[in-house]
Each structure stands twice: as structure tokens, then as C-alpha cells.
Amino acid sequence: MKRKMTIQEIARLAGVSKATVSRVLNNRGGVSPETRRKVEEVIRLYSYTPNLVARGLSLKRTSSIGLIVAHTAERLSSHLFFIEFLRGISALLDERGFRLIVATAESEDRYETSCRSMAEGGVVDGVVVLGVRRNDKRLRYFLRAGIPVVTVGRPIGFPRVDYVDVDNAGGARVATEYLLRLGHGEVLFINGPREHTASLAREKGYRAAFRALRREVDEGLIVYGDFSFESGYETVRGLLARGRAPSAVFAASDLAAMGAITAFKEAGIRVGQEVSVIGFDDIPYAHFFDPPLTTVRQPIYEMGKEAGRLLLLRLEGEAGPERLHKTFPTQLIVRESTIRS
Amino acid sequence: MKRKMTIQEIARLAGVSKATVSRVLNNRGGVSPETRRKVEEVIRLYSYTPNLVARGLSLKRTSSIGLIVAHTAERLSSHLFFIEFLRGISALLDERGFRLIVATAESEDRYETSCRSMAEGGVVDGVVVLGVRRNDKRLRYFLRAGIPVVTVGRPIGFPRVDYVDVDNAGGARVATEYLLRLGHGEVLFINGPREHTASLAREKGYRAAFRALRREVDEGLIVYGDFSFESGYETVRGLLARGRAPSAVFAASDLAAMGAITAFKEAGIRVGQEVSVIGFDDIPYAHFFDPPLTTVRQPIYEMGKEAGRLLLLRLEGEAGPERLHKTFPTQLIVRESTIRS
């Protein structure tokens, strides 16, 4: 373990001043070719790398950004969303020389201190907030501290915050229309929680599909769950128990769709042959499922990349005062859980 | 957006010196009660929090640790391992006031610069390395820079590096014995890659089970895959095509087990009724699968916590020169993919 070199020592060894070494390190002009060569030589010889903490203090920029994960990110669907998003954003950040600090928390109050210290400790230049909620308290911390924020999902109550989102309404509409056009008379809609922005948008899409085909929505066929496997399972089981078997299901998550399919299976009803089920997300397991799941794909990886891109745009000051945002299209992936009725 | 306060301004406002404010902030002694009260008052009033970058520079500790993810972490099983591990380690770090920096990289060379800058930039106090390989180059960087390392999986070639691991051999042995005791005459073993430490250990366990029951291993029934769904699927399909139907399969990953089951299903063979399949990992989907998968569970979350714990122990200098390590037991989770033959 060699002791860590400092810029001062390199300067001494190269026979120049700290300032000159700094200029060489940052490729600034105003250094004669021979001096530069000499300094570079010494740097290479001792394989010196600058201390990033000191640089951070001096520049008031740390080249690291925070990824704030919702405290409720315990559910599986969130997990898979998270990992894919993480891949996307870290690919971009890595490419641009930024580090990623991930903040999670077990409890509500720890969560708050964790956010505060991240907001005010000067360790991050900007943050991406996942699972943003209406009037999110976390956002206030960051905004008050003057830290640029990009949220995933349109942040209600914060008209000036940049965000990336997915076309939830469009995706839901396409899926619902697909089911209706397959000839299904009724489509059970297993939605997410009522408060969730995405749920609202998906419901809007569901209704739009009916309207487009001049059909009536049966309000009794819209139920609210929590995106979980269980919510899909219980909903279908309940309906079957009451003798009311829907011929098609559109679930607001793949997990709920899998739950629904499992309930059908247990009742001896073959999905993809007698009834149709469509999910939402296209989680990696969707195509291993039996039957392989027809679903609405979200480009999560791309959303991660874009969130990073927007944040860096903001950090580099190249963005104007207007809100930056990008909404991604969804794509209906037809597999084997759907059939003409 | 209020401007960020500095310790100097707080000192001025409280009518004391920086040193005193620092002492109050860090709960050091040698401050009179009334001065302390006064300073705390001002701190609260302006809701001042110290700049962590400056503190880091001064203390040469940043209270953040790095999580180094293998560049090959693109496979699904790694994903699920990763997310669970992340939950564990971040729970612990959060509790102890540490931040987590996640380093991934798309390409090999970017990966190297990313590791180097993390090793030498002074931004992390220690690192946890996932997916460690024989003579891992990354480890050398960190060790040379004098940064404490904990690896996940016993690091071959580094006899002094701390690590956490899981009892791969024991888990494999229990699973294999379970199948043999169910009366299965032959057990197909779909292993991971040959170079992988975990694969080797699991094979050892497989052989131990046969030895324990005084049975002969059929070498032709040990095949090497890559933990993927496809490797399980293709292996079983190939065997069935050659008319050689095993009555039991032990796969070194849940994903491979699912692939194997899918191949059986396609051939009209009912898993859990005619043949038995056991996986490894207990990924979150294992119990949603059809049939719910019998598998060897790894306590991944706990391993994440423990990795963090070991690292902090090392950082706090409370560990002696001997290697720290912990090997976790596995647990056979019996579900519905296994049956008495």
C-alpha cells in the first residue's frame, strides 16, 4: 500500500507549482508543451490521481448524483422496475463520469434524515426521485436546498420540476382496445391504487378505449388493487366464486396479471384459450410465465438513461427556465395469454 | 432557495469561533453549557447542516462505501440477487450513517477507470465487491490503494480479504439427498459455469449426497450451463430428444430450473407429478411459478447486511489482522415441483 500522492508532491517532483500541475490535470491552456510533458511524465510515473473530495470542495461540484428510492419500494414490481432503471441511469452517468449514490431507507424518519443530509451536505449535484407522490416532502427538501431534481412520473404539485414519464394512458388504451377487438364483451380492469398517478392515467386509457369503440364501461368491472400478485389473484377468485367469469382481464401490472391467471388456472379455466389476460410493465419473467404473458412494455432502461440525461442537462446549465420532460411510448407485446373470443 | 450556511457564519451569528461550533456539532466536550445552548439555538434557527465534503476532506473519511457490481451483471438471476443484496446492505449502512455509492460499468475499460477513480479518489472508505473472480483485477486496485474490501463469495487468490459466502456445497447436498430419498434413481445436475467458485462448491455437494447414500454418480448427468433459463431448457430438451428422460433434476439456479420445467411441460410431462425439479436461490418468482418451485434458499438480504457489518468493523479498526468472514447456511424450501417417485 503506497501512500497517496498529493498535487503538492507531484509539483515538487516535477519542479513546478501546484497551479501548473492543476492546469495539466484539467487540460487547461497556458502551459508550455515541454512543461506539460514533464508534469505528465511525473504523474504517470507515480500513477497519481487527484483527490476527488478536495476537488469537490474547491469546485462545489462533486460529480455525483443521488438516486432516491421510495421507502415503499419493497414490492416486487418496484424491484424489477428499480433494477432496470438503475441499469439505464448508471450506464449514462458512467459514460459522463458521474457517480451514483443510492439512498434508500427502512423507516420513514430515517428516510427523512437521509434525504436532508443528502440535500444539504453537498455530496450530490442533483437527484433523481423514484416513486414520487403528490406534494412529496422529499422534493421540498431538495428544491429548498437548490438541488436540481428529476422525477420519474409527473410530479403533481411541482409545476417546474423536470421529469420523465411513460404514456400510461396510451398503453392502457391500446391494451384495452386490443382485448375489445378480439371480441371480448367485458374487460375486467384490475387497476393499481387510487392515489397513484399512473393508476389514474391507466384508467383514463381504459375508458378511452371503450369510448373509441362506442361501448359502455361497466363500472363494476373496474377494481383497485396495489399492483401485487395477490390483488390479481383475489380479484379473479372473488369474481369466479360469485359466478361472474370475465372473458378478458387487463391488469395494471404483470404481477397482478399473473395472479389473475393463477386464479383462472385453479378454477380449471385455460388462459390464452378460453380467456385473455394482459399485463403491464413487461417484467423479465413475463415471457417465462405459463402462458407467456401478453403485456404493455415500458422502456424502463431508456427512462433511466433519459432521467440522467435531463439531470445533467440541468446541471450543465444548458437548459432554460422551462420544464424539461420526456414521455415515453409503450408497446403492446403480444404473447400467448390472449386469444380471439 | 436559501444560500447554504457555513460554519463560519454560524460562528459569527453565535458570537463564537468556528472551533466552538465544530465542538458543538460533534458533541465534543470542553464547551460550557450556556455556550452550547446558544450555538445550538443558532444552528436550529438557520437549520444549518455541515458540508460533508469539507468534513470528508478534513477527516480523510467520507462515510460512504462503494458497491462494485460485476460488469457481467446483466443476467436476470444476478439482477435479483443484486437487488436483494442491495436492500440488505443499504439497510445496514443507512442505520450506521453511511452512504452507498454504486459502481457499475457497461464496458470493460470503463469499468477499470471507474474502479480506479473509486479506489484512489478518496470518495469511499471501503468497498464491497460482488461477483468476485479468481485473481480479480479490481481487488488489486483497492488493496493497493489501502481501501478495505469485503467480497461476496470467497475470493480465490486473496487469502487475507474479508468475505461473506453461502454454504453452496451444503445446500446442493441437501437438495440432492432430498431427491435421492424421494426415490429418484437418477438426478440430472444442471450446474453453472465451470470457472465459477459457486459451481464448484455445488458440484461437490451433489457428489457428497451420492456418497452419503452409497450411490454412484453418473458423470453423464452432470452438465454445465450458465445459470440461465435457456441452459435449463436446452439441456432437458436435448435429453428428451435423445429419449433419455431423467426423473429428477437439480439445477444450480431457479432460472435454469424454470427452463427445465418448461421443457418438460412442452413434452407433456407434468413436473411435480411425474418428475421432480429443484432450483437454487429462491428468487421472488419461485413461488409464483407453475408449479411453485422447490428450491434452495440463500439468505441474500442477510448476506448484504453482513457484508456491510464486516466492512464497518474493519473501518472502525476494531478488527484484528485475521480475516473476517461469514458463511451462511441455506435452506431447502419444499414447494410443489417435487414428488415421491
Add this chain to the structure above:
DNA sequence: CTTTGTTTTGAAACCGGTTACAGCAAGGAG
């Protein structure tokens, strides 16, 4: 050979904390 302009270079201040050390005031002992 000045004068002027342009590079190149280094000294010193700064970023915002921590801490060694010295000074000062108060209290107790002799």
C-alpha cells in the same frame, strides 16, 4: 535597444470543515 504584447509560471487566497495549541478566566490550595 526600447517598448509593447503575449505566454508561461508561481504565490496566495479560497472552498468549509477539524484540531493542536496557546491564552485567559475562575476557583482552590497554600
Add this chain to the structure above:
DNA sequence: CTCCTTGCTGTAACCGGTTTCAAAACAAAG
């Protein structure tokens, strides 16, 4: 009343970089 502790507080140096600014070196022009 003096001397010594003891406790509290401030000064200044330090962590390792960046950057401003002025001086020095050099080249070109007059």
C-alpha cells in the same frame, strides 16, 4: 495574595485541490 489547576475559548494550521492575479520570460514590433 500568589500560584496552580482546570475549564473554556479562539487562533492558526491543515486537509488537497482550483483559480485569481501579478510577475517573469520571451517574442515581435518600432
